[in-house]
Amino acid sequence: MKIYKIPEATVMRLSVYSRFLHQLIDEGVATVSSGDIAKGVGVSSAQVRKDLAYFGEFGTRGVGYRVDELYGHLMKILGLDQTWNIVLIGAGKLGSALALYQGFAERGFHISTILDVDPARIGTKLGNVEVEPLEVLQDRVKENNIRVGVVTVPASAAQDVTDRLVQAGIKAILNFSPRILKVPNSVILRNVDLSVNLEVLSFNLALNR
Amino acid sequence: MKIYKIPEATVMRLSVYSRFLHQLIDEGVATVSSGDIAKGVGVSSAQVRKDLAYFGEFGTRGVGYRVDELYGHLMKILGLDQTWNIVLIGAGKLGSALALYQGFAERGFHISTILDVDPARIGTKLGNVEVEPLEVLQDRVKENNIRVGVVTVPASAAQDVTDRLVQAGIKAILNFSPRILKVPNSVILRNVDLSVNLEVLSFNLALNR
DNA sequence: CCATTTTTGTGAAATAGTTCGCAATTATAA
DNA sequence: TTATAATTGCGAACTATTTCACAAAAATGG
Numbered sequence: 512m513k514i515y516k517i518p519e520a521t522v523m524r525l526s527v528y529s530r531f532l533h534q535l536i537d538e539g540v541a542t543v544s545s546g547d548i549a550k551g552v553g554v555s556s557a558q559v560r561k562d563l564a565y566f567g568e569f570g571t572r573g574v575g576y577r578v579d580e581l582y583g584h585l586m587k588i589l590g591l592d593q594t595w596n597i598v599l600i601g602a603g604k605l606g607s608a609l610a611l612y613q614g615f616a617e618r619g620f621h622i623s624t625i626l627d628v629d630p631a632r633i634g635t636k637l638g639n640v641e642v643e644p645l646e647v648l649q650d651r652v653k654e655n656n657i658r659v660g661v662v663t664v665p666a667s668a669a670q671d672v673t674d675r676l677v678q679a680g681i682k683a684i685l686n687f688s689p690r691i692l693k694v695p696n697s698v699i700l701r702n703v704d705l706s707v708n709l710e711v712l713s714f715n716l717a718l719n720r
Numbered sequence: 721m722k723i724y725k726i727p728e729a730t731v732m733r734l735s736v737y738s739r740f741l742h743q744l745i746d747e748g749v750a751t752v753s754s755g756d757i758a759k760g761v762g763v764s765s766a767q768v769r770k771d772l773a774y775f776g777e778f779g780t781r782g783v784g785y786r787v788d789e790l791y792g793h794l795m796k797i798l799g800l801d802q803t804w805n806i807v808l809i810g811a812g813k814l815g816s817a818l819a820l821y822q823g824f825a826e827r828g829f830h831i832s833t834i835l836d837v838d839p840a841r842i843g844t845k846l847g848n849v850e851v852e853p854l855e856v857l858q859d860r861v862k863e864n865n866i867r868v869g870v871v872t873v874p875a876s877a878a879q880d881v882t883d884r885l886v887q888a889g890i891k892a893i894l895n896f897s898p899r900i901l902k903v904p905n906s907v908i909l910r911n912v913d914l915s916v917n918l919e920v921l922s923f924n925l926a927l928n929r
Numbered sequence: 930c931c932a933t934t935t936t937t938g939t940g941a942a943a944t945a946g947t948t949c950g951c952a953a954t955t956a957t958a959a
Numbered sequence: 960t961t962a963t964a965a966t967t968g969c970g971a972a973c974t975a976t977t978t979c980a981c982a983a984a985a986a987t988g989g
Contacts, residue, residue: 519920522919523920525923526915526920527900527916530898531900544967545966552900553900557947557950558948560966561968561969563968564967564969568968570966571955572954573953573954573955573956573966574954574966589919589922590925591922595925605818607817608814608816609817611813612813615915617915618919620918620922682925683925691740691762701917705912706823706824706826706829708910709804709829710735711728712892712910713798713804713829714734715731716799716868727976754936764978767978770976770977772938773938779937779938780984780985780986781935781985782935782937782985782987783936783985784935931988931989932989934986935984935985935987938984939983940980940981940982943977945974945975946975946976947972948972948974949971949972949973951969951970951971952967952969952970953967953969954965954966955964956966957962957963958961958962
């Protein structure tokens, strides 16, 4: 079986398409064209078709796509036809916000374990999940078959926490700390640096001074 | 004057380089090579040099870059040689977390105004900033010379809030709601969709099933 | 002062990603 | 039935980005 490398930008767009399709389902729309999707999410129709073409033929020429069908395909492709248990490390401001963020639950991401080292936070509850000490990491990962970790600790603790996640067998890490993390090749790492996003804005604003 | 289009990926990397350089300054390192930077942030040294080449010649052949000097250049390029006042709309979980996030302040982003429509939130304080009603938007933007807005309201309210920001003269918007927003061409828009990031992870995990 | 080493800056080559253009397919209307 | 319109899927062309490779410049050590 030939493996094509899928551009990350394509994957991100698929995620956006899927959300748009969900909106259409709510509105009772039955079929949609690549042009409609394009208009709805702000890309070109050729882009939409190309993105989908990586994964198969989902449409009918002259007609378009059946909304529910395409939505199902996208959710499957994105691995969202299942629930993912997640461990979140760092129950500070950002960690708490993420733990309580409805957007994750809606897409099948279940933060089943929240860990911290601060005794003041351990034992408190975020939603219906109790904050536990970092030491139980390995156990919880095994018990709940957790493959994804979210890091929301201060930069100074980020690499240590990451090493522990790797050690515990975590396969993918979403890092919110502004620190470059080292992980083995077998572990998928994504960085969400909130400041970087503001800095792209300030760069562009500063250009036209 | 010829204007080169700078790839957005380049701008994001400059932001990462600048943080790495700050780390070096703290460690008392005086000079650094493109290879060192590359190693530190996980890109190729050619990439580092190419990125910098868009903006000038900052190094010395055979030697490398003076850390403090390069840092200064990058901060200037990124528009971080000034403080940016920011209005944040939506004082929910995520909004509160961002309002209190130290990472913004450290980079010169000052959330000077926080607005919401929920009477229960209005009048409360996040750090030393009081949550005010949405109606004062226009006044605060003028008073504080605010050019950047951060949207952390639910998807259903996002477009309305965005229209108001545009109306009030905001020039750049960082959108955390999972909604595709329409803005005039003159306004810079960036989307930070937290779920999209997790979905890229689940896509990659689901690939090797 | 010259040979050697280091490391930048940059044109050229390679790779990756997007847009174009159109044949193929389906639906619709005459 | 047949012409017309809509819209996909996809190869080809185009554009953008990254990597390569090396001359040029600076430092170092004999």
